[in-house]
Amino acid sequence: RAAGDARTVMAAVQGALRNLDRALLIDNAKTMSERIDETVAPRRLNLLLFELFACLALLLAAVGLYGVVAYSAGQRSHEFGIRIALGAQGGDVLRLVMGQGLKLALIGTAIGTVAALYLTRLMTGLLFGVQPTDPPTLLGVAALLVGVALVACWIPAYRATRIAPVDSLRIE
DSSP states (O other), X not given: OOSSOHHHHHHHHHHHHHHHOTTOOOOSOOOHHHHHHHHHHHHHHHHHHHHHHHHHHHHHHHHHHHHHHHHHHHHTHHHHHHHHHTTOOHHHHHHHHHHHHHHHXXXXXXXXXXXXXXXXXXXXXXXXXXXXXXXXXXXXXXXXXXXXXXXXXHHHHHHHHTOOHHHHHHHO
8 A cells, every 4th residue: 555656655665675685586467457457357348348339229229210200200201281271280290299209118118118127137247236127227117218219209309390281281
């Protein structure tokens, strides 16, 4: 243990040992922090890769859901134009499109949660300080997924509220 910089203390100790015995070979001297970092490095790399792939999966899910909802809303633009022409407010159309996307997101989250509960046995060795079926973690991830889905659905829903009834009726 050292009060200051461990490297400076280690160099002083090595110098004192060399003064005692010139034939003494001091090899691979490292601080305890460096040794701990070496042993934890492979696990940190695995966790970094898990984090990277999880973020990529979240992005792909958001883009996929956005694409499905945008395509569906585009196909229904005539319907939305008629609804608006008959007196529907923008909020009504927004709720209709958001409801469709939210329904898809909730179904996917439910299926994913059930699959996660069954597949947690494979990842038990990688979890520290968290139980594989930790309810706050599962709820937090589900809330994050639903939140991302709401953001992904909001853009096509907002566009659907901006449809001019006259233009959508002329297209057909």
